[in-house]
Amino acid sequence: MTRFALFSFKEDELMQTLSFIKRHEVLRRLGISKSTLRNHILDKLFPPAVVIGGAYAWPVAEVNLICRAYLRNKSEFFIRQLVEKILACRENGGDYESLEE
Secondary structure, eight states: OOOOOSSOHHHHHHHHHHOEEOHHHHHHHHTOOHHHHHHHHHTTSSOOOEEETTEEEEEHHHHHHHHHHHHTTOOHHHHHHHHHHHHHHHHTTOOGGGGOO
């Protein structure tokens, strides 16, 4: 049986850029508690949520960038810089490709 991908790689990246996840999914992906997430946000180790129609959520692309940084054992200094860049990307329309290593 032959299977075909529904999206090309670039289309999949675009879908991630436009997709959002709620707090419970962020907590599941990171394996942390609500209080740890709150502390990471206050310490600038994780970007704050965005408000969409009164609900709080995170862009999937941003969560993936942070998860990859943690998986690569990047320093807190590096992650803080990454969060700053993510927030700048939000202001400029969300071009996350430039943030990839």
